[in-house]
């Protein structure tokens with residue numbers, strides 16, 4: 001008689017977000033395969049409370065101290081940690097897989113904590129890779145920890161690379177939908193509001209990544225993410241415009257063969273793959289109906305109106321702490337845009353100005369990355385304040 005394997009214990013950092021909620025839908029769908037050990041978020045007490053009732057994690061963490069205090073009063077039976085340290089502690093608890101799905105640079109410390117504890121990580125949170133990808137991958141290698149990409153393009157590349165040697169790869173083609181404003185003239189982009197920028201044509205996502213998709217910075221961040229995940233220089237990571245978002249990315253080998261991964265536009269599919277890896281789940285979340293596809297197109301990108309992609313490529317080519325500066329400047333600019341303090345077109349202006357103001361160090365350790373991040377945020381705050389002053393005068 002064969003015994004059924006125990007469900008895998010999953011920790012989700014960012015359980016109340018778009019990726020976190022999709023991951024919990026996967027766990028809900030496959031209770032025999034997965035169970036929740038721990039959850040973490042920033043301050044959404046109500047949703048975390050509902051998730052505690054449904055998934056019964058032994059430990060949770062909220063970054064926000066006041067929200068954590070409220071949750072402790074609501075859930076006396078659950079261990080509630082708090083602050084940045086709480087997130088790291090949760091990441092380091094024994095787990096089969098830690099899904100890293102918080103948004104932004106704040107995810108770097110818990111990602112490293114999960115790796116240092118020897119936990120396999122499934123990573124959606126791309127900003128830590130942009131800040132310190134070399135460091136993350138070196139730590140993972142030293143600790144023998146598997147790093148599984150959840151970002152749909154990187155998950156696609158990872159799947160296409162199974163059984164292949166990276167030395168046989170000529171280049172990677174990351175597909176880009178182009179975001180909601182691709183092809184629009186510059187004049188039309190001037191008055192884009194946060195509500196318009198967070199409405200993506202093919203994916204439903206959190207606010208920050210939606211704005212990044214609209215400025216094309218998301219594709220720039222993904223180039224850096226791919227460099228470190230797959231060990232390729234930025235000039236061997238191409239971007240191709242594919243508005244249907246059906247082919248999630250492609251790998252071109254030296255012998256001319258190209259492998260692609262196709263699927264529905266639903267993040268639950270790459271999440272399921274990463275959580276089940278190296279196995280495959282017995283049934284899909286949703287099946288792609290090939291016969292219903294009306295046509296797949298691929299085009300040379302024309303990103304003249306979207307300078308963020310070029311800024312990201314430049315930082316990637318420069319290396320060192322340049323991409324940490326880029327990431328911090330972008331996070332600050334996107335946050336100012338979402339608060340209606342900065343026009344859409346000035347996001348790229350802020351990033352360009354900060355990259356010019358903060359020279360990069362060519363080699364780095366964690367301290368220099370965090371220092372570059374701090375300096376870039378301070379420079380971005382000054383640049384944004386100056387821009388605001390100019391528009392109000």
Ligand code: NDP
Nearest residue numbers: 014016017018019041042043044063102103124125205206
């Ligand atoms: P959301 O904004 O929807 O969710 C963010 C999550 O992070 C929430 O759970 C939020 O908690 C939590 N969080 C935010 N700040 C902190 C903090 N300081 N400490 C602890 N938790 C925090 O983002 P997404 O789910 O869209 O994206 C998450 C990451 O995945 C991003 O890096 C994004 O680039 C990447 N990604 C997302 C995709 C998508 O389809 N959404 C696709 C590919 C990659 P709270 O709710 O309490 O604020």
Ligand code: MG
Nearest residue numbers: 151152153222
């Ligand atoms: Mg992506």
